[in-house]
Amino acid sequence: MRRIKIIVSYDGTNYCGWQVQKNGNTIQQELESALYRLLKEKVSVIGSGRTDSGVSALGQVAHFDTNNDTIKDTKFAKALNAQLPDDIRVLSSTIVSNNFHAQHSAKEKTYHYNFYLSDVDIPYFEKIATRFSNQVDILELNKIAKEFVGTHDFGAYCSSGSSVTDTVRTIYDCSISQNDRLFTLSITGNGFLYNMVRIIMGTIIDIACGKKNISIIKQSFENKKRTLLGKTAKANGLVLYSVRYDK
Amino acid sequence: MRRIKIIVSYDGTNYCGWQVQKNGNTIQQELESALYRLLKEKVSVIGSGRTDSGVSALGQVAHFDTNNDTIKDTKFAKALNAQLPDDIRVLSSTIVSNNFHAQHSAKEKTYHYNFYLSDVDIPYFEKIATRFSNQVDILELNKIAKEFVGTHDFGAYCSSGSSVTDTVRTIYDCSISQNDRLFTLSITGNGFLYNMVRIIMGTIIDIACGKKNISIIKQSFENKKRTLLGKTAKANGLVLYSVRYDK
Numbered sequence: 001m002r003r004i005k006i007i008v009s010y011d012g013t014n015y016c017g018w019q020v021q022k023n024g025n026t027i028q029q030e031l032e033s034a035l036y037r038l039l040k041e042k043v044s045v046i047g048s049g050r051t052d053s054g055v056s057a058l059g060q061v062a063h064f065d066t067n068n069d070t071i072k073d074t075k076f077a078k079a080l081n082a083q084l085p086d087d088i089r090v091l092s093s094t095i096v097s098n099n100f101h102a103q104h105s106a107k108e109k110t111y112h113y114n115f116y117l118s119d120v121d122i123p124y125f126e127k128i129a130t131r132f133s134n135q136v137d138i139l140e141l142n143k144i145a146k147e148f149v150g151t152h153d154f155g156a157y158c159s160s161g162s163s164v165t166d167t168v169r170t171i172y173d174c175s176i177s178q179n180d181r182l183f184t185l186s187i188t189g190n191g192f193l194y195n196m197v198r199i200i201m202g203t204i205i206d207i208a209c210g211k212k213n214i215s216i217i218k219q220s221f222e223n224k225k226r227t228l229l230g231k232t233a234k235a236n237g238l239v240l241y242s243v244r245y246d247k
Numbered sequence: 248m249r250r251i252k253i254i255v256s257y258d259g260t261n262y263c264g265w266q267v268q269k270n271g272n273t274i275q276q277e278l279e280s281a282l283y284r285l286l287k288e289k290v291s292v293i294g295s296g297r298t299d300s301g302v303s304a305l306g307q308v309a310h311f312d313t314n315n316d317t318i319k320d321t322k323f324a325k326a327l328n329a330q331l332p333d334d335i336r337v338l339s340s341t342i343v344s345n346n347f348h349a350q351h352s353a354k355e356k357t358y359h360y361n362f363y364l365s366d367v368d369i370p371y372f373e374k375i376a377t378r379f380s381n382q383v384d385i386l387e388l389n390k391i392a393k394e395f396v397g398t399h400d401f402g403a404y405c406s407s408g409s410s411v412t413d414t415v416r417t418i419y420d421c422s423i424s425q426n427d428r429l430f431t432l433s434i435t436g437n438g439f440l441y442n443m444v445r446i447i448m449g450t451i452i453d454i455a456c457g458k459k460n461i462s463i464i465k466q467s468f469e470n471k472k473r474t475l476l477g478k479t480a481k482a483n484g485l486v487l488y489s490v491r492y493d494k
Contacts (some may be wrong), residue, residue: 010370010371011371022383042492056370058371059367077367089370090367091369118338120337123256124304126258128374239371
């Protein structure tokens with residue numbers, strides 16, 4: 001039995017997220033089906049974590065175990081890509097020790113949230129970014145983003161229905177860059193709750209345009225009230241950028 | 248009769264380019280149909296120039312003449328957007344003098360070509376950029392790009408079938424920027440031949456990775472031989488960024 005680690009990139013537009021579910025296509029399902037066609041073996045693919053419906057990934061990480069002993073570990077990427085739809089690609093595959101676990105061994109994740117500012121949809125940007133109609137300033141955005149850095153109870157930044165009980169997470173970096181008309185929120189942490197990045201994004205925008213006061217961030221860490229915060233920003237701006245493991 | 252100037256943004260993926268044609272949807276057709284539904288008047292929409300099949304625009308400019316005297320000039324944008332498919336949006340509309348002509352009055356156009364470097368397709372980037380498998384360096388790319396600046400005969404940078412006789416164009420700026428893993432060629436000139444930007448892009452990559460020598464650029468301006476140059480790069484990285492007119 002070998003354990004193979006894969007780095008997966010996908011355009012999430014046409015999928016109901018990562019996790020296998022009864023109704024609707026998911027990335028995990030597509031990978032397991034491709035592995036079945038390749039290996040004639042039922043294989044479970046374990047991801048570093050779920051991504052929601054419509055969310056994309058540049059560097060999602062997953063692992064699977066296989067009894068196959070003929071395909072060289074680094075060749076799984078190419079062999080899987082031949083079986084996968086165009087909007088999912090395995091960028092690399094390598095053998096790892098049986099102690100490696102894509103979810104439990106993950107030390108840090110980085111998400112990007114792409115957005116632009118306009119009163120009207122810009123169709124070209126809509127393919128990879130979310131529109132906000134507010135006029136906001138990059139310096140102001142970064143001042144707000146910095147408030148999230150550190151170890152906090154993010155219980156307020158979690159959509160209802162989540163069964164997670166420990167809602168304390170550490171954010172190592174939270175900053176916003178601008179490249180021409182596109183803005184990118186880059187956020188790195190030891191873990192993220194369901195919809196956490198999208199709620200942080202919506203809250204940053206609401207504060208930046210003056211709808212809410214910056215003090216609600218510190219308040220939300222204490223009283224964990226979702227109602228204090230901004231809307232959950234749309235899925236199409238969100239990308240799982242990378243997952244870091246110990247060397 | 249009023250002449251209205253519009254700025255149009257579109258995702259060209261599902262269109263056979265700008266120009267009305269018998270088979271296949273085009274942006275110009277969609278705009279003229281939307282105007283007909285709005286005004287019950289047959290109106291021709293004149294663009295600053297054609298964009299090819301699959302090419303997008305952030306700031307295409309066009310004009311049309313209308314006998315309608317009830318819709319305020321600035322309200323055409325919103326009224327048209329209600330009639331247009333999601334992948335075409337009018338960003339603004341303003342009345343202009345009858346001397347204004349979207350094509351003939353244009354002084355400068357800027358195109359962007361987005362690309363990334365990878366051995367494997369990255370589905371998220373494929374939505375807005377073209378993949379090159381070569382490994383190239385940003386400094387080297389810019390050294391090559393600079394060679395195109397100036398007034399040259401671009402006869403070699405033109406797909407066969409073009410009926411244009413004067414192939415001299417002036418390029419004011421040609422440079423490449425990098426934002427994380429995405430590269431953008433930005434090129435501004437007084438006009439562009441059919442496929443010119445895509446041939447320039449393909450040629451820059453071939454030179455940067457050592458397949459061709461930088462001297463072919465100067466040679467191509469003299470002997471106008473298309474065969475000297477690189478492949479025509481794919482359409483999906485190309486965006487008409489803006490069109491400049493005299494104030």
